[in-house]
Amino acid sequence: MPLPYVHKVTKYDPSDWKSDGRYVGPENESSDHGPREAAYLVAVEAFAQESGVTELSIREPAAFGPVKLGLIAGEKLAGLSLSEYHDGVVVPLAVAVELVRDMLRDSGAWCRLEADGRFAVHIGWDQYMYIGSHLPCDAAVASAVQLGLFPVRLDSSPWDVDDEPGPPADAAFWTQVAELIAVHGTALLCESPFTNHSRWHRLTADFSVTDLHLAPRARLTVWPDLSTDLEAVRASVDDSVEYVWENPAGVIQSVLMHDPSLKHYPPEAVAAAAIPLTEPEYNPLLKGVLIDPDGVLRARWSA
Secondary structure, three states, X not given: OOOOEEEEEEOOOHHHEOOOOOEOOOOOOOOOOOHHHHHHHHHHHHHHHHOOOOEEEEEEEEEOOOOOOOOOOOOEEOOEEOXXXXXXXXXXXXXXXXXXXXXXXXXXXXXXEEEOOOEEEEEOHHHOEEEEEOOOOXXXXXXXXXXXXXXXXXXXXXXXXXXXXXXXXXXHHHHHHHHHHHHHOOEXXXXXXXXXXXXXXXXXXXXXXXXXXXXXXXXXXXXXXXXXXXXXXXXXXXXXXXXXXXXXXXXXEEEEEOOHHHOOOOOOOOEEEEEEOOOOOOOOOEEEEEOOOOOOOOOOOEO
């Protein structure tokens, strides 16, 4: 249910916008890593506290910017281990504030942060922060003004969820996976715990969903197995594919190819595939979004 009180909170004075949409004020669209950024974070805390919120859920998480798409460098993203960064995980307000800081700095993480029915915050382009609450939060609004920010009341955030969620990866989904394996012998399962990050699993007839250790609410797609004809695969690569390869140890990885003139294929690849990322060429054998353990689809994104 949409929250009744939504504010766009920014460092941009509305009087510095011209009628043609140009901004002529002094503020930069990047974080100053200083007092302006600190004002945003204090505002988040003030709105959350006035809303009676001490912890928030991460929703629709993604990785952008400095984080290598498809290959996450290191073991942490936005201060959380990769196993903790998934839809629905609950974090303390202090961690949520650090996630907002990372989003303001374009450090690689993006998500919505929500307390169901009470509070929500997310960052749009160019340091636009959208905060929703079940309360007017008059004190937090006044505090934001004192901090030099400009809260503007809105009916809703332009970044509200508009995906058609699912389809659910339920018992019927896994039955279809087993049927595909019966036809093809094997299949590849791509697990996306957050946008722009993939984990790959080869499935055989004796696969067990439990043994896969899939992240909660992950988006899943099923594909034919990799080809050992590497030259043919590489000949099909352009700047809008995900290149998937297997090394001699059997580890399967992938990376997005953004510039076909700068291809650096892993020399140890023994099999590969090039998956188109644009419609109508993007055609997995099957797709779904993991349901919660009680059988309910609570993820709001589409597979």
